Amino acid sequence: MFQNIYKSAYDKIGTQSAVISDETIQDWVEKSLLADKKYGNYITSVETGNLSRKKSRNRRAVGMFPGLVTAVCLVVCLGLFLGVPVAAENIPGFYAVLERNAPGLLNYMIPVQEADSSAGIVLNLEAAKINGNTAEILVSFTDDGTGDYIHGMVDMYDSYHLKSYSGESNVGGCYFMEYDEVQDKAYFQIDLISTEGTFDTERMEFNVYQLLTDCRSFTEEIPLENIDAVYGLKAVSLNGRSGMGQENPLLSKLSQPGNATDPRPGHFVMDVPVADMDPETMEVTAVAYEDGLLKVQLFRGNFKAADRHMNIYLQDEAGNQTYPNLAVGWQDEVKGETVSLEEYYFVVPEEELANYTLWGEGEVRAGSIKGEWSIVFDVE
Amino acid sequence: MHPNSRIEQVTETIKRNSDSVYRLAFSMVKTVQDAEDIRQEVFMQYIRKNPAFESPEHERAWFIRVTTNLCKNLWKSAWRQKTVSMDATFGQESEREGRTDTTRTGGSVKDISDDTTGVLAQMTLTDEEEWVMETVKRLPLKYRVVIHLFYYEEMSIEEIAGALKLQPSNVRARLTRARKMLKNWLKEDV
Known part of the structure; x- marks a missing residue:
């Protein structure tokens, strides 16, 4: 087809x-x-x-x-x-990336151009600027030719570290800049501050231990066409709940206290079959309107292998967003794996539903790859 | 070789490969003008280098490799990327007012009209064809190439690997990844 x-x-x-x-x-x-x-x-x-x-x-x-x-x-x-x-x-390709994303760094980043390969991925330390106890580093990741991991946004998952003789303790953050599809490289800017004095610029070591290579953000409209669907209810034990309208009687009647065998609070959620779901996906599995509540159930998949979450909201024609009055989360077993599910509740009169569209802003951080990338460099 | 014979040979080779070079270029770049420029540069390189082809497969692989390399070079300049991006925006405003892919699928990763240039509107494409083309254009460059060669040129994984100088396993991985992304966007198996 x-x-x-x-x-x-x-x-x-x-x-x-x-x-x-x-x-x-x-x-x-x-x-x-x-x-x-x-x-x-x-x-x-x-x-x-x-x-x-x-x-x-x-x-x-x-x-x-x-x-x-x-x-x-x-x-x-x-x-x-x-x-x-x-x-x-x-001219190294990183200059074009800097020009697009951080032109202010163009004038003082010093090219380093050192690389290390592990687990089918090459870490390139493209450029750096070290000044006293602050370090700004530009790194990129690319496939080493044996696999196909780098194809968009990646996440270093806080598993990076900069060492120098002056000390190993530093704090900071990293920012994904872009995936340059021509160079086939994913670029990061890392900003660090040493908490133990100035960095020793003659010998520094940058390490990365883990990458998440399947990372994406998306916004999708969730159709409200089949909200007449009727689902039975099933009781689950909650791992968490949040929301500003939990005391609403329409919501509180779905709750039940924990008991002696399971002290976690209980909750009645839509009984949606999930046995055939792929544990490595995230999907809205049900949307229904019942008893003054718009209910949305989200299958988040295996949370140990990946971080998948979605921000769900109603939006009116003027662009105003309304967030759920209540969100609850629980776990289930699918194909031998523990998966995470959530259900969202909007208290909204049925006659007002036509004024809204339903949206989900999703984030997926998956494709964990562990390796040992290490680059020793200087910026003299 | 007599000059006239050479000209005839060049003409035949160019005409034989013209459409496939143009289509491959179009699958990789963002504008018709770029695709035409790439095609011209590919054939001018062919004329200048005058490569001796050992077989039709060798000839095909040579043109694919030169086309993909020239397309990549086109995008290496930051200036170029910015310029084309502005062109694309203009095309979007003039010809695709108000449409985003969310209207078709109920799901969107980004506004695909970033990549349109108005050319699709000039063609007699069905909605389905236009949708598929635009969706494929959302793939990263390296995936678009293998998708085009596999599905349009109907080359085997080994042939694609040979033409692009990649390992077959790498081509297979790219194809798998691209199919997965397309399946996610198109909501159908690829």
Whole structure:
């Protein structure tokens, strides 16, 4: 199905593209070969007339300028038109990333360009700026060619550390800058402050131990089309509850106290089958309106392997957001794995529902990869 | 070789590969103009380098490799990225007013109209075709290439690996990842 549609679309693109005429190809041949001196004779035999005209123009030009001026002009032009692209080709890719994300750092970050590979991923320490007890470091991650892990946002999961002889204790944070799809690199800026004096810039060591490689954020509208669906209720023991409207009678009647065998508070939630769910996903599994409550059940999957959560809210036409009066969370077993579920409750009159759309802002941090990346560097 | 024979050979080779080079370029870049520029540069490189192809497969792989490399080079300049991004925004305003992918799927990762340039509107694409094309364009560059070569050019994983100078396992992993992302966005198996 996908292939048929994709092929059909690109077939149309092929027919839409301009047909290449013989004249166009002739023009390319001329341009390409003119750019290459070694084909000089070849051009002469193919395009004698054009070349003759070019030669006569050249002679006039030489006659109008003194030789020295012409030579200087040539050198300047060559410098401008050849030198700049050549230089640009050798500029490390991180400069473009900095320019897009943190132009203020461009002027003082010092290139380091050291790398270490582990678990199929290369850590590149691109650049750094160390000043007293503060360190700003730009690192990137890319695949080492044996696997395919880096393809978007990644998260270092606070598993990084900067050491120097002056001390190992530092505090700070890291910020995901971007995934540069051309370089196939995910970039981070790390800002650290040493709590034990100034960093020793002659020998520093940067370490990373874990990466989350399947990270994404998304916002999706949750359809309110099937809110007439009727689900039975089942009692679960809660791991947590939150919300500003917990005392509302419509909500409190769903609660029940813990008992001697399980002191956790109990709660009646929609009885939605989850046995066939994939523990590695997050999905809204049910939306229903009943007894003055809009209920939304969210399957969050295996929380030990990944952090998946969603911020659910109602939004009116003016863009005002209404958050749930109550959210409860519990656990279940699916395919041998412990999974996390949540149910959200909005106290909203049925006649007002048409004024709202329901939205979920999701965050997924999955794809944990453990490794030992270590780079020793200096910024002298 | 007589110059006229050479010209004929060049013309035949270019015409033989023109559509596939253009389509591959279009799958990787964001504008029709860029795809046309890439196609021209690919063939000018072919004329300049005059490579000797050992087989039709070798010829195909050479054009794929040069096209993908030139597309990547196009994006290496920060200036270029900014410029094209502005073009894309213009196209979005003029031709795709108000539409985001949430209207189609009920789920959105980002506003895909970032990547449109107006060209799709000029073609007689069905809604389904347009949707699939735009969705594929949301994939990272390295995935778009393997998706295009696998599904459009119908190349095997080994052929793609040969053309892109990658390990077959790497191509397989990219294909799997791309399919997973597409399945998530398109809400159907790929």
